[in-house]
Amino acid sequence: MLKLTDLTLHYGHSQILNGISLEATRGEVTCVMGTNGVGKTSLIKAISGTHPRSGGDLILNGEALPPLPAHRMAWKGVAYVPQGREIFPLLTVRENLEAGFVCLPTNEHFVPDEIFDMFPVLKKMQNRRGGDLSGGQQQQLAIAR
Ligand SMILES: Nc1ncnc2c1ncn2[C@@H]1O[C@H](COP(=O)(O)OP(=O)(O)O)[C@@H](O)[C@H]1O
Ligand SMILES: [Mg+2]
Structure with a gap:
Protein backbone atom coordinates (compact mmCIF):
# COMPACT_ATOMS: atom_id res chain seq x y z
CA MET A 1 0.00 0.00 0.00
CA LEU A 2 2.75 2.46 1.02
CA LYS A 3 6.44 2.12 0.32
CA LEU A 4 9.12 4.60 1.33
CA THR A 5 12.71 4.39 0.16
CA ASP A 6 15.58 6.51 1.51
CA LEU A 7 13.32 9.30 2.74
CA THR A 8 15.03 12.43 4.06
CA LEU A 9 13.60 15.55 5.66
CA HIS A 10 15.09 18.91 6.67
CA TYR A 11 13.88 21.77 8.84
CA GLY A 12 15.91 24.62 7.36
CA HIS A 13 19.54 23.46 7.51
CA SER A 14 18.88 20.72 10.09
CA GLN A 15 18.53 17.26 8.62
CA ILE A 16 16.10 15.28 10.78
CA LEU A 17 15.42 12.11 8.77
CA ASN A 18 18.33 10.25 7.19
CA GLY A 19 17.25 7.67 4.67
CA ILE A 20 14.11 6.07 6.10
CA SER A 21 12.71 3.06 4.25
CA LEU A 22 9.58 1.18 5.21
CA GLU A 23 6.69 -0.70 3.73
CA ALA A 24 3.12 -0.64 5.07
CA THR A 25 0.82 -3.38 3.81
CA ARG A 26 -2.95 -3.16 3.41
CA GLY A 27 -4.82 -5.08 6.11
CA GLU A 28 -2.07 -4.62 8.69
CA VAL A 29 -1.35 -1.95 11.25
CA THR A 30 2.14 -0.52 10.84
CA CYS A 31 3.58 1.14 13.91
CA VAL A 32 6.62 3.41 14.10
CA MET A 33 8.20 3.52 17.55
CA GLY A 34 11.07 5.52 18.95
CA THR A 35 12.24 7.80 21.76
CA ASN A 36 11.11 11.42 22.05
CA GLY A 37 12.48 13.67 19.34
CA VAL A 38 13.71 10.82 17.13
CA GLY A 39 11.53 11.95 14.19
CA LYS A 40 8.28 9.94 14.26
CA THR A 41 6.02 12.96 13.78
CA SER A 42 8.37 14.34 11.11
CA LEU A 43 8.08 11.04 9.25
CA ILE A 44 4.28 11.19 9.37
CA LYS A 45 4.41 14.83 8.23
CA ALA A 46 6.57 13.85 5.26
CA ILE A 47 4.13 11.07 4.31
CA SER A 48 1.04 13.26 4.68
CA GLY A 49 2.59 16.27 2.94
CA THR A 50 2.33 18.46 6.03
CA HIS A 51 6.09 19.12 5.67
CA PRO A 52 7.78 18.31 2.34
CA ARG A 53 10.37 15.56 2.25
CA SER A 54 13.72 16.65 0.83
CA GLY A 55 14.57 13.33 -0.79
CA GLY A 56 13.56 9.73 -1.27
CA ASP A 57 10.73 7.93 -3.02
CA LEU A 58 7.13 7.42 -1.95
CA ILE A 59 4.95 4.85 -3.69
CA LEU A 60 1.26 4.79 -2.78
CA ASN A 61 -0.82 1.92 -4.17
CA GLY A 62 1.71 1.42 -6.94
CA GLU A 63 1.88 5.10 -7.91
CA ALA A 64 5.17 6.98 -7.44
CA LEU A 65 4.30 10.38 -5.98
CA PRO A 66 6.44 13.53 -5.88
CA PRO A 67 6.34 15.59 -2.67
CA LEU A 68 2.73 16.88 -2.68
CA PRO A 69 1.06 19.33 -0.26
CA ALA A 70 -1.27 17.89 2.38
CA HIS A 71 -4.51 18.67 0.51
CA ARG A 72 -3.23 16.80 -2.55
CA MET A 73 -2.23 13.81 -0.41
CA ALA A 74 -5.74 13.90 1.10
CA TRP A 75 -7.13 13.56 -2.44
CA LYS A 76 -4.96 10.46 -2.75
CA GLY A 77 -6.53 9.05 0.42
CA VAL A 78 -3.79 9.87 2.93
CA ALA A 79 -5.10 11.43 6.12
CA TYR A 80 -3.21 12.68 9.15
CA VAL A 81 -4.77 12.57 12.63
CA PRO A 82 -2.59 14.98 14.62
CA GLN A 83 -1.45 14.12 18.13
CA GLY A 84 -2.99 17.38 19.44
CA ARG A 85 -6.33 16.61 17.69
CA GLU A 86 -6.62 20.18 16.35
CA ILE A 87 -10.40 20.28 16.56
CA PHE A 88 -11.91 23.70 15.79
CA PRO A 89 -13.22 24.47 19.30
CA LEU A 90 -15.87 27.04 18.30
CA LEU A 91 -17.27 25.07 15.36
CA THR A 92 -19.89 22.39 15.93
N1 LIG B 1 9.30 22.66 12.88
C1 LIG B 1 10.51 22.25 13.31
N2 LIG B 1 11.61 23.00 13.12
C2 LIG B 1 12.83 22.59 13.54
N3 LIG B 1 13.04 21.43 14.17
C3 LIG B 1 11.98 20.64 14.41
C4 LIG B 1 10.66 21.00 14.00
N4 LIG B 1 9.81 20.02 14.36
C5 LIG B 1 10.56 19.08 14.97
N5 LIG B 1 11.88 19.45 15.01
C6 LIG B 1 12.98 18.66 15.55
O1 LIG B 1 13.05 17.45 14.83
C7 LIG B 1 13.35 16.37 15.67
C8 LIG B 1 12.28 15.30 15.51
O2 LIG B 1 11.05 15.81 16.02
P1 LIG B 1 9.71 14.96 15.93
O3 LIG B 1 9.57 14.43 14.56
O4 LIG B 1 8.60 15.82 16.44
O5 LIG B 1 10.02 13.76 16.94
P2 LIG B 1 9.06 12.65 17.60
O6 LIG B 1 7.70 12.79 17.01
O7 LIG B 1 9.72 11.34 17.28
O8 LIG B 1 9.09 12.92 19.07
C9 LIG B 1 13.47 16.92 17.09
O9 LIG B 1 14.84 17.11 17.36
C10 LIG B 1 12.74 18.25 16.99
O10 LIG B 1 13.31 19.19 17.88
MG1 LIG C 1 5.81 13.15 17.86
Missing part, protein backbone atom coordinates in the same frame (compact mmCIF):
# COMPACT_ATOMS: atom_id res chain seq x y z
CA VAL A 93 -19.12 18.69 15.64
CA ARG A 94 -20.88 18.64 12.27
CA GLU A 95 -18.91 21.66 11.03
CA ASN A 96 -15.67 20.00 12.15
CA LEU A 97 -16.61 16.91 10.11
CA GLU A 98 -17.51 19.11 7.14
CA ALA A 99 -14.01 20.62 7.29
CA GLY A 100 -12.88 17.28 5.83
CA PHE A 101 -14.99 17.91 2.71
CA VAL A 102 -12.37 20.28 1.34
CA CYS A 103 -10.43 17.39 -0.18
CA LEU A 104 -13.49 15.70 -1.75
CA PRO A 105 -15.41 16.35 -4.99
CA THR A 106 -18.71 18.21 -4.44
CA ASN A 107 -20.87 15.11 -4.95
CA GLU A 108 -19.16 13.51 -1.93
CA HIS A 109 -19.90 16.37 0.45
CA PHE A 110 -21.88 14.36 2.98
CA VAL A 111 -20.98 12.52 6.18
CA PRO A 112 -21.18 8.79 5.39
CA ASP A 113 -23.30 6.65 7.75
CA GLU A 114 -20.29 4.49 8.58
CA ILE A 115 -18.76 7.46 10.42
CA PHE A 116 -21.71 7.62 12.81
CA ASP A 117 -21.80 3.79 13.03
CA MET A 118 -18.18 3.90 14.22
CA PHE A 119 -18.65 6.91 16.49
CA PRO A 120 -22.33 7.07 17.60
CA VAL A 121 -21.55 9.75 20.17
CA LEU A 122 -20.71 12.17 17.35
CA LYS A 123 -24.17 11.71 15.87
CA LYS A 124 -25.77 12.61 19.21
CA MET A 125 -23.49 15.62 19.66
CA GLN A 126 -23.54 17.01 16.11
CA ASN A 127 -24.68 20.45 17.22
CA ARG A 128 -22.30 20.78 20.17
CA ARG A 129 -19.18 22.83 19.90
CA GLY A 130 -16.06 20.75 19.30
CA GLY A 131 -14.30 22.41 22.23
CA ASP A 132 -17.02 21.19 24.62
CA LEU A 133 -16.35 17.51 23.89
CA SER A 134 -14.19 15.40 26.20
CA GLY A 135 -10.63 14.58 25.16
CA GLY A 136 -11.58 11.10 23.97
CA GLN A 137 -14.62 12.39 22.10
CA GLN A 138 -12.42 14.98 20.38
CA GLN A 139 -10.06 12.16 19.41
CA GLN A 140 -13.02 10.34 17.80
CA LEU A 141 -13.94 13.55 15.99
CA ALA A 142 -10.36 13.99 14.71
CA ILE A 143 -10.33 10.43 13.32
CA ALA A 144 -13.82 10.80 11.85
CA ARG A 145 -12.86 14.07 10.14
